[in-house]
Amino acid sequence: MGLRPALAALLLAAGLLVPTASTVPAGAAPAREAAGEPMASTERPRVTGDLRYGRTLRATAGRWTRAPQATRFQWFRGPDPIRGARAQRYTVRPEDVGRRLSVRVTARRDGAGRAWARSRWTDGVGHRVAVRRTVTYSVETRGRVVVGLRGFRRQAQATYDDPRGWRGEGVRFRRVARGGDVSLVLAEADEVPRFSSGCSARWSCRVGRFVIINQARWRGASAGWDRAGGSLRDYRHMVVNHETGHWLGRGHADCAGRGRLAPVMMQQSKGLDGCRPNPWPTVAELRD
CATH class of the missing domain: 3.40.390.10 (Collagenase (Catalytic Domain))
Incomplete structure (x- = not known):
């Protein structure tokens, strides 16, 4: 006779029972997934591109302990988030000139949770052309x-x-x-x-x-x-x-x-x- 689901769950949690197809309660995640490494950043995102008004910048997603199932982007001007700037690419706006930008990436994976990481600040954004x-x-x-x-x-x-x-x-x-x-x-x-x-x-x-x-x-x-x-x-x-x-x-x-x-x-x-x-x-x- 198989173990009751409640008892099996307690023994699994205590490490006294090796999971098999007959001992894992219905709907429970396998032990190896439950013990999986949580989501964390191992390499910051980066901002690439020409830091001038009118040019388009691109953010890398960075690297993570687990492969993300979804990533979200948020661009910042100084300490403030830029309204509507939530794509991987960002076209530099007039109000960015003279300011420094960064991007925050949030990564998520089922069973590993979510985490975020932020790029380093860029140099100050320049005008379309240098002073002539x-x-x-x-x-x-x-x-x-x-x-x-x-x-x-x-x-x-x-x-x-x-x-x-x-x-x-x-x-x-x-x-x-x-x-x-x-x-x-x-x-x-x-x-x-x-x-x-x-x-x-x-x-x-x-x-x-x-x-x-x-x-x-x-x-x-x-x-x-x-x-x-x-x-x-x-x-x-x-x-x-x-x-x-x-x-x-x-x-x-x-x-x-x-x-x-x-x-x-x-x-x-x-x-x-x-x-x-x-x-x-x-x-x-x-x-x-």
């Missing part, structure tokens, strides 16, 4: 300026520093107290035509070394931009990039097709012709 040219600029005002100049300076510099902007062409803009290569001017609307007869009190303009931002547009964008669903913050990025683009020698561009991103050198303030509002130079507008 440094431009100095100063900030000036014309007429009665009623917006906060500190906020204007801060957003202008953020525009110039952003990896999606002209910095992506290798141009670095550095603000100086006065003079410099460029004068970035925040001007009351009626002051804009004083720079040139080709300038209008309605729009922003560029004349020689002067990149002139119309205060009325800075405060309220434009009807064409608003109809297209653009935000005021993005309009401000766009107008600084557009007028600075003229200083860099760029002419106006047209919409390449309905539903496409508008080139930053398109006159988006006046209308978008079916394009989507866009505050940054397109890839085609950035020279490699």
Whole structure:
């Protein structure tokens, strides 16, 4: 007569009975699986690829004491997990520039449990291209300026520093107290035509070394931009990039097709012709 299941289980657990087909209770795992080595990392995951904005990185899964049945990935920017970055590959985002990345891998296997391991930190993420040219600029005002100049300076510099902007062409803009290569001017609307007869009190303009931002547009964008669903913050990025683009020698561009991103050198303030509002130079507008 065979042993009762409860008694067999107790003897197996105590090591007093060698498991056979007749002594292992129904549904119980074989003793060799129950005593198997738990899941643990033996080699960290690694991050490979070109650490520059716009490039795609890849994580290795690392090595484990048991072959995983499933692995999960989570990318980190500094100490914080990156929302939605849960694939083995990760395309570097603008906010990653200057930061260090890592990836955490969680491995699981039935009978061995789960464990996680994290890669070493990468070096700091770089811009799309290295600095090829440094431009100095100063900030000036014309007429009665009623917006906060500190906020204007801060957003202008953020525009110039952003990896999606002209910095992506290798141009670095550095603000100086006065003079410099460029004068970035925040001007009351009626002051804009004083720079040139080709300038209008309605729009922003560029004349020689002067990149002139119309205060009325800075405060309220434009009807064409608003109809297209653009935000005021993005309009401000766009107008600084557009007028600075003229200083860099760029002419106006047209919409390449309905539903496409508008080139930053398109006159988006006046209308978008079916394009989507866009505050940054397109890839085609950035020279490699």
